[in-house]
Amino acid sequence: xENPFENYKSKGESFDEMIDDQGVHDGNWQLLxxxxxxxxxxxxxxRTLECEESFKARGITFxxxxxxxxxxxxxxxxxxxxxxxxxxxxxxIQRVRAVEMFLDDIYSQGEVLKDKIVPRxxxxxxxxxxxxxxxxxxxxxxxxxxxxxxLIRDEKGALTVLEDNLRTPSGISYVLENRRAMARILxxxxxxxxxxxVVDYPSKLLSALLAxxxxxxxxxxxxxxxxxxxxxxxxxHSFLARQMGIPLVEGRDLFCRANNxxxxxxxxxxxxxxxxRRIDDDxxxxxxxxxxxxxxxxxxxxxxxxxxxxxxxxxxxxVADDKLLYTYVPExxxxxxxxxxxxxxxxxxxxxxxxxxxxxxxxxxRLVLKPVDASGGKGIVIGPTASDEELAHVAKELVANPxxxxxxxxxxxxxxxxxxxxxxxxxxxxxRPFIVSSPGERWVLPGGLTRVALPEGSMVVNSSxxxxxxxxxxxxxxxxxxxxxxxxxxxxxxxxTQSTLDFAEILESFSSEQFTGSDE
Amino acid sequence: xxxxxxxxxxxxxxxxxxxxxxxNEVRMTPRRGGSQNLLSSTxxxxxxxxxxxxxxxxxxxxxAFDLHRVxxxxxxxxxxxxxxxxxxxxxxxxxxxxxxxDDTADNxxxxxxxxxxxxxxxEVASELKxxxxxxPTPQDGLEVGLEWVEEHLSYERGITHVRSSAAEALTxxxxxxxxxxxxxxxxxxxxxxxxxxxxxYLYPGxxxxxxxxxxxxxxxxxxAWLGRWIGLDPSNHVSHIxxxxxxxGKGRDYGDVSPFTxxxxxxxxxxxxxxxxxxxxx
Numbered sequence: 001x002e003n004p005f006e007n008y009k010s011k012g013e014s015f016d017e018m019i020d021d022q023g024v025h026d027g028n029w030q031l032l033x034x035x036x037x038x039x040x041x042x043x044x045x046x047r048t049l050e051c052e053e054s055f056k057a058r059g060i061t062f063x064x065x066x067x068x069x070x071x072x073x074x075x076x077x078x079x080x081x082x083x084x085x086x087x088x089x090x091x092x093i094q095r096v097r098a099v100e101m102f103l104d105d106i107y108s109q110g111e112v113l114k115d116k117i118v119p120r121x122x123x124x125x126x127x128x129x130x131x132x133x134x135x136x137x138x139x140x141x142x143x144x145x146x147x148x149x150x151l152i153r154d155e156k157g158a159l160t161v162l163e164d165n166l167r168t169p170s171g172i173s174y175v176l177e178n179r180r181a182m183a184r185i186l187x188x189x190x191x192x193x194x195x196x197x198v199v200d201y202p203s204k205l206l207s208a209l210l211a212x213x214x215x216x217x218x219x220x221x222x223x224x225x226x227x228x229x230x231x232x233x234x235x236x237h238s239f240l241a242r243q244m245g246i247p248l249v250e251g252r253d254l255f256c257r258a259n260n261x262x263x264x265x266x267x268x269x270x271x272x273x274x275x276x277r278r279i280d281d282d283x284x285x286x287x288x289x290x291x292x293x294x295x296x297x298x299x300x301x302x303x304x305x306x307x308x309x310x311x312x313x314x315x316x317x318x319v320a321d322d323k324l325l326y327t328y329v330p331e332x333x334x335x336x337x338x339x340x341x342x343x344x345x346x347x348x349x350x351x352x353x354x355x356x357x358x359x360x361x362x363x364x365x366r367l368v369l370k371p372v373d374a375s376g377g378k379g380i381v382i383g384p385t386a387s388d389e390e391l392a393h394v395a396k397e398l399v400a401n402p403x404x405x406x407x408x409x410x411x412x413x414x415x416x417x418x419x420x421x422x423x424x425x426x427x428x429x430x431x432r433p434f435i436v437s438s439p440g441e442r443w444v445l446p447g448g449l450t451r452v453a454l455p456e457g458s459m460v461v462n463s464s465x466x467x468x469x470x471x472x473x474x475x476x477x478x479x480x481x482x483x484x485x486x487x488x489x490x491x492x493x494x495x496x497t498q499s500t501l502d503f504a505e506i507l508e509s510f511s512s513e514q515f516t517g518s519d520e
Numbered sequence: 521x522x523x524x525x526x527x528x529x530x531x532x533x534x535x536x537x538x539x540x541x542x543x544n545e546v547r548m549t550p551r552r553g554g555s556q557n558l559l560s561s562t563x564x565x566x567x568x569x570x571x572x573x574x575x576x577x578x579x580x581x582x583x584a585f586d587l588h589r590v591x592x593x594x595x596x597x598x599x600x601x602x603x604x605x606x607x608x609x610x611x612x613x614x615x616x617x618x619x620x621x622d623d624t625a626d627n628x629x630x631x632x633x634x635x636x637x638x639x640x641x642x643e644v645a646s647e648l649k650x651x652x653x654x655x656p657t658p659q660d661g662l663e664v665g666l667e668w669v670e671e672h673l674s675y676e677r678g679i680t681h682v683r684s685s686a687a688e689a690l691t692x693x694x695x696x697x698x699x700x701x702x703x704x705x706x707x708x709x710x711x712x713x714x715x716x717x718x719x720x721y722l723y724p725g726x727x728x729x730x731x732x733x734x735x736x737x738x739x740x741x742x743x744a745w746l747g748r749w750i751g752l753d754p755s756n757h758v759s760h761i762x763x764x765x766x767x768x769g770k771g772r773d774y775g776d777v778s779p780f781t782x783x784x785x786x787x788x789x790x791x792x793x794x795x796x797x798x799x800x801x802x
Contacts, residue, residue, distance in 0.1 A: 299586055
């Protein structure tokens with residue numbers, strides 16, 4: 001049988017997560033490559049297809065232009081060591097903590113603005129700055145119940161923050177479904193690898209929501225507010241509501257009376273205490289925002305202001321995931337926490353600075369240009385691949401509205417082996433980890449959603465633009481390559497492996513007991 | 521000089537057909553502070569509803585309420601007693617360098633923004649900027665800007681409406697206090713002078729007799745920041761507002777201070793009957 005890993009090479013300047021440019025494999029991938037080699041690519045594809053059929057049958061889809069599509073799952077998972085993950089976890093918690101403090105600050109005293117760490121005009125000039133929700137006190141609430149950051153691994157292999165998503169980040173349903181699918185596609189490996197579970201997510205989120213209920217409530221009622229079936233993430237909304245055992249509601253299912261929120265049920269009107277909303281700020285309350293919005297609930301903002309209901313994530317978080325504000329996050333970490341940032345930012349240019357703007361205009365064909373307040377990859381212009389007209393157009397836009405744009409260095413995302421035809425080929429990936437916060441705790445889901453750009457050379461991972469996903473395996477600290485059993489096969493060349501993988505020891509210690517990790 | 525004014529502001533909606541529920545916000549309570557002292561204030565609503573009050577981002581008192589019984593009218597009565605004094609503040613000596621500094625841009629960011637109501641065409645805006653800034657001081661610039669507004673807009677009711685922008689009023693050349701205020705704001709902001717929109721009441725006469733009621737009106741004027749906030753009324757060509765002016769809402773434009781906003785289900789909307797009566801009590 002043909003070995004799918006044969007001739008697998010890292011490409012050009014990108015960092016490959018399995019193999020270095022000398023062709024040396026990362027030891028943690030050995031078991032996986034063995035299993036895939038043993039199974040053969042055809043069998044692997046057959047099992048994946050089976051799972052995709054089941055995704056379709058169960059409606060695990062996102063909608064794009066009115067069509068329901070599955071998010072293609074690539075069966076080669078991403079492997080992250082516990083040592084690295086500990087650092088990532090600390091970095092994510094640090095970042096979310098600082099940004100939470102920033103949001104609390106700008107929606108109250110504004111010390112950070114008085115101290116001129118961030119220019120005030122930048123904050124109050126953001127389209128996402130929520131004047132209408134100013135004064136909602138959030139007693140015992142956190143503003144960022146769910147954060148979904150976008151990380152990439154740069155050319156040197158360092159995980160770097162590309163974006164903060166603090167409004168209604170999505171993707172968690174794919175993480176949970178991908179894990180279930182992988183347990184069917186490669187069940188052998190779940191016995192050999194010690195993989196951190198992701199199944200806790202819904203219960204962690206539910207606890208975080210319950211913990212934020214107004215103090216006097218004994219049995220808080222939590223609901224998930226969705227824009228409805230036409231929203232591209234509707235599957236995820238219904239999935240999470242079911243997993244958490246809470247009602248999935250649309251705006252028309254809720255109403256306010258004298259600053260209390262109620263849900264209409266067959267058992268009558270029940271008071272709602274916490275709303276996990278997946279509707280944008282602008283549509284939440286037609287009394288305050290878009291008067292013609294039929295998705296929202298009139299009176300909701302004042303019910304929250306009266307502290308009778310908690311809206312999670314809080315209204316107005318978008319001001320902190322503005323891409324221009326992103327450039328200040330390392331400074332916010334130092335300001336609020338007096339710490340050095342653990343996870344770096346991508347090198348980014350602020351266009352309000354005249355010198356930086358000149359530099360960007362000169363080098364526009366070598367940079368990425370992003371509108372500051374768009375999400376989902378909308379409006380992004382990638383210098384090296386854009387046409388002259390596109391570049392001329394964006395240059396004009398950013399001169400006219402420097403507050404509206406940022407420019408970034410083009411980072412070559414790392415690659416991971418991905419099924420392409422009957423082979424495995426390197427494809428670019430990013431990572432969206434999820435951080436769930438409650439008043440007393442911040443919890444990071446081990447791993448997150450690895451998105452992969454399927455066309456060769458592409459770095460656009462968005463599901464709406466030809467992206468797929470992979471399961472992300474964070475190896476538990478109990479996991480040790482030394483304890484892994486590998487059946488030696490002729491294809492394996494010992495000199496290609498890292499020194500941590502001692503085959504003599506492995507063969508000697510081969511026994512079924514070692515699979516269970518009973519020596520904690 | 522100090523006046524004590526009693527203001528009654530009545531808004532009456534008659535719906536064509538039954539309304540099943542409505543959600544409303546009222547900004548009709550005079551401000552406290554500055555040259556204004558609020559002695560008392562009440563808002564009553566019929567059909568009756570429980571009222572919820574809060575102070576908004578710009579410091580304006582808001583009264584919110586919702587109705588869930590079938591109704592075909594809404595009657596809002598806002599009454600207040602206010603003490604107003606004429607302040608002759610210190611002469612403003614700010615120069616262009618201070619006005620156009622980063623500090624001003626940060627501290628008054630909202631009042632330098634271009635909003636939907638206060639947008640002008642790029643040519644007009646840039647011409648105004650050059651004209652105003654070529655004056656030796658911001659105070660001179662302000663006067664030049666006011667002259668420009670006076671030349672381009674004449675007072676006439678019924679031409680523009682509540683959603684008209686400065687640009688629309690400029691094209692028509694006619695408007696009411698709201699349009700004068702938006703156009704003045706747009707004009708001055710284009711030159712970097714922070715401006716805010718003020719809603720409130722204006723006593724119609726020059727020197728009212730104590731105890732005599734007059735038909736007043738809801739009014740709008742502006743404030744310019746030249747080292748301190750200076751109130752001026754472009755639609756009446758008043759360069760320093762006095763004790764006849766009672767301020768209620770302040771914000772970037774009409775959208776931030778609208779006296780009554782809300783949505784209702786059922787019925788059909790109609791223009792409200794609005795009356796304002798002002799009595800000098802002292």
